[in-house]
Amino acid sequence: MNRTEREAGFADYxxxxxxxxxxxxYLVCGDPHEAEDLVxxxxxxxxxxxxRVVATGQPDAYVRRVIVNAHLDEIRRPHRRRERSTRDELLDGPAGDPERPEDTDELWQALRALxxxxxxVVVLRHYWGLSVNETAETLGLSPGTVKSQTSCALERLRAALDQHHLTTRG
Structure with a gap:
């Protein structure tokens, strides 16, 4: 692959x-600036x-893994934990199309609480539509861990959304 073909293929992607x-x-980190940095x-x-990535035919998988790993590396840094607690108080929700179900305030708040x-795991399984095995491979986890994390996350999301509906309707 010559340089012109490489750059054209990359630009198209x-x-x-x-x-x-x-x-x-953005769904993974919750911050538009950090999302830009991750991308x-x-x-x-x-x-x-x-x-090398084009040869595997899996550029999406490669980029997803880099995004996830970069985010996890970032949140493990002690200075980021202090900044995040202050910044989270200032965020009022996602910037996006309010008609999309994942952009509703209650879903966004529940997702951020995970x-x-x-x-x-929820983003990879339900936004990207990856299988359990694909998610496990992306994250370097066992399929069982992906299943349990998904189950716990969905249970927490349901509980948070049920609580929101009870408080807004009753």
């Missing part, structure tokens, strides 16, 4: 997939590995 990659990063990190790594690992 980015043009087609960037909105979904941004949305994934830029992922795309920079993808560009370097482009010929543990980071549970949130990532």
């Amino acid at each position: 980015v043009a087609a997939r960037r909105p979904k990659l941004y949305r994934t990063a 830029q990190t992922a795309l920079a790594k993808l560009y370097v590995a482009w010929p 543990a980071p690992g549970q949130r990532v």
Whole structure:
């Protein structure tokens, strides 16, 4: 693959997939600025590995994994935990199309209340539509862990949404 073909293929991929990659990063981290950083990190790594990744036929899987790993690395840093608690108080919800079900305030608040690992599993399984095995491979977890994390996360989401409906209707 010559440089012109490489750059054209990469540019086509980015043009087609960037909105979904941004949305994934945003759903995972909850911050538009951090989501941009995650996508830029992922795309920079993808560009370097482009010929190898294209050969596997799995560029989405590669980029998803980079986004998730970069986010998990970021939240493990002690200074980020302090910043996040202050920033979370200032965020009023996602910027997006309010007609989309994942953009409703109550769903967004419930999703944000999940543990980071549970949130990532929900995003990969239900936003990307990955199978249990694909999610496990992306995250480097066992399929059983993915199943249990998904089950716990969905239970917490249901409880939070049921509680919201009880308080707004009753």
